[in-house]
Amino acid sequence: MKRVLALILCLALSFTLAACGANTEPSADPAPATSAPAEAPAEATSTDDINWPNGNITLLCGLSAGGSSDLGARLVANGLSKELGVSVTVENVTGGGSWIAWNQLLHNTDLDGNTFAFINHNVVFGQYDDINPREDGLDDFELLMGQLIDYSCIMVRADDDRFTDFASFVELAQTTDLMTSCTGTGITDGDATLIEVMRQKLGCNITIVPTDGGTEALSMLLAGDIDFYLNNACTAARSLEDGYKVICTFSDERTEALPDVPTAKESGLLDYTSGVVRGFAYPKGVAPEIVEKMTDAMRNVMNSQEYIDSMKQLSLIPVTMEPDELYDALSSQLDARLEIYGLERK
Numbered sequence: 407m408k409r410v411l412a413l414i415l416c417l418a419l420s421f422t423l424a425a426c427g428a429n430t431e432p433s434a435d436p437a438p439a440t441s442a443p444a445e446a447p448a449e450a451t452s453t454d455d456i457n458w459p460n461g462n463i464t465l466l467c468g469l470s471a472g473g474s475s476d477l478g479a480r481l482v483a484n485g486l487s488k489e490l491g492v493s494v495t496v497e498n499v500t501g502g503g504s505w506i507a508w509n510q511l512l513h514n515t516d517l518d519g520n521t522f523a524f525i526n527h528n529v530v531f532g533q534y535d536d537i538n539p540r541e542d543g544l545d546d547f548e549l550l551m552g553q554l555i556d557y558s559c560i561m562v563r564a565d566d567d568r569f570t571d572f573a574s575f576v577e578l579a580q581t582t583d584l585m586t587s588c589t590g591t592g593i594t595d596g597d598a599t600l601i602e603v604m605r606q607k608l609g610c611n612i613t614i615v616p617t618d619g620g621t622e623a624l625s626m627l628l629a630g631d632i633d634f635y636l637n638n639a640c641t642a643a644r645s646l647e648d649g650y651k652v653i654c655t656f657s658d659e660r661t662e663a664l665p666d667v668p669t670a671k672e673s674g675l676l677d678y679t680s681g682v683v684r685g686f687a688y689p690k691g692v693a694p695e696i697v698e699k700m701t702d703a704m705r706n707v708m709n710s711q712e713y714i715d716s717m718k719q720l721s722l723i724p725v726t727m728e729p730d731e732l733y734d735a736l737s738s739q740l741d742a743r744l745e746i747y748g749l750e751r752k
Contacts, residue, residue, distance in 0.1 A: 456695040458519050462493040465686075466511055466523040468504025471496075474641055474722060475684060478553055479524045481716050482686065485707030503528055503594065505540060512542055512689045519688065519696035522550065527683045530740040531594045533752050543752070544736055547687040548697055551704045552727025552735060554717075556638040557657035557681035558600055559664065563627060564651045569634070572654040572673040579610035584633040587615045587623035593743050597636040600656065600680045602746055607676060624650070638682055639663040643721045656680040662723045683739065685732045701729065 465483045469475045476498065483494040499507035504526065511523040529547060532540030562569045569575050578584065588597045591614065604610040615632060617623045620641070627635045628649055637645075642652050643663045654670045655661055658679050670676045686704065688697060707713050708726045717724045727735060744751055 456693070456699060458693075458696045458699060459490050459492045460518075461520055462495065463490070463519075464521045465494060465496045466507045466521065467496050467498050468500060468502075468507030468524065469498070470500055471498050474638075474720065475524060475526065477720050478684065478717065478722055479686075481713055481720075482553065482704065482707060485710065485713050486703055489703045489706055502538075503532075503590070505532060508532075508542070511687075512546055515689055517689065517691040517693075519692050519700060522686055522688050522700065525549075525685055525687045527596065527736055527739050528594065529687075530736050531743065534593050534744075534749060536592060544733070544740070546690055548690050548692055549729040549732045550686040550688065550697070550701050551708060551729065552683065552685035552732035553708070553724065554640075554684050554722060555681055555725045555735065556640045556663075556684070556723070557655050557661055557679065558596065558636055559639045559642050559652045559655040559667065561624075561627065561635045561637050561642050561645070561650050561652055562633070563630070564649050566633075566651075569653050571668065572670045573675060575634070575653060576604075576608050576610060576673075576675055579604070579612060580608070581611075583611040583613055585613050585615055585631070586634050586636065587617045587626055587632050588636070589617060589619060591616075593747050593749070596680060596682065599743050599746060600636060600678075603678055603680075604676070606746070607678070624648075639667075640721045640723060663721060683732070683735045685727065 463486070465479055467476050467479045476496065480496050483496050486494040499510055502509075504524075505528075507523055508525070508529065511521065515521045525547065530544045533543045560569075560572070560575060568578055586597075586601070588595055588601070591598045593599060598614060601610075601612050601614065605612065615626070617626070620635075620637065623632070623635050624645065626632045637652075639652075639655050639657070639661045640663045642650070646652070652664055652667045654673070655664060655667055656670050656679055658669070658671065660667065660669060670678065688700070705726070705728075708724065714724055740751070
């Protein structure tokens with residue numbers, strides 16, 4: 407629990423919580439002259455009595471089959487199939503940065519608990535998309551469990567001796583325009599946001615070349631068409647034998663995926679964390695008893711050794727988060743990016 411809370415706090419540049427309570431005065435009405443017979447207290451409903459699951463369950467994934475997000479979602483689906491005793495299948499509904507899948511979840515799904523979705527940190531930024539703003543945000547999802555936090559890193563060619571660490575990267579970027587690739591720009595894209603941080607705080611000169619995805623970007627990097635590429639540590643760890651090296655991560659501490667790679671923070675130049683948060687959610691409105699049963703089942707899956715070993719075989723380091731921890735991790739990322747771009751929270 408302490409490790410998860412520390413990871414969540416590391417993602418925020420500024421994060422404050424406020425609480426308020428209401429005081430109620432006791433009623434001044436006199437007691438009635440005669441008392442009605444006391445009603446027997448209602449018997450508590452056990453989640454075991456809820457008729458769920460009552461059929462096959464669908465897990466919507468807004469990203470392509472075969473990627474790390476999809477593979478992680480399939481591990482959860484397989485575990486839930488065993489845990490719940492029903493078929494849990496992954497349906498890939500791609501496009502719109504996962505928003506096609508999320509729109510289907512929020513607006514075209516029965517609230518029977520038989521459809522849920524893979525989510526990531528992009529759910530909190532849709533309302534701030536200056537090109538295609540979304541009407542839904544974090545509070546429209548019923549969060550279940552968080553699966554992992556994967557931190558950003560800088561990848562370069564293994565034979566590129568210009569970059570040995572983050573300090574040498576910054577020194578060159580301050581005097582030379584470096585090229586990289588991103589699939590998006592602005593607040594909705596984590597890589598573009600990290601580049602904006604390096605521009606603002608370190609005076610780095612970085613030009614973004616748009617691409618459709620990481621596979622194309624890595625090919626461009628090997629070909630020398632771009633100078634570096636921002637990736638996630640778990641994904642980068644699987645590519646080190648393909649002619650790449652990682653010079654730093656943007657985590658508060660060294661990651662388990664790349665334990666020998668120093669953090670940007672260690673350079674003393676930039677104390678900033680960046681990464682992806684992944685988890686699962688229902689649409690708002692699913693019965694609390696079903697939410698509880700699904701959350702319990704998912705928790706059991708994520709705590710099983712079979713799941714943990716399978717995640718690590720994919721170079722995915724599991725960071726299991728309870729619903730409130732997942733909410734804090736996602737919300738803190740929003741607060742951090744709003745500060746970077748000087749925007750107000752909606």
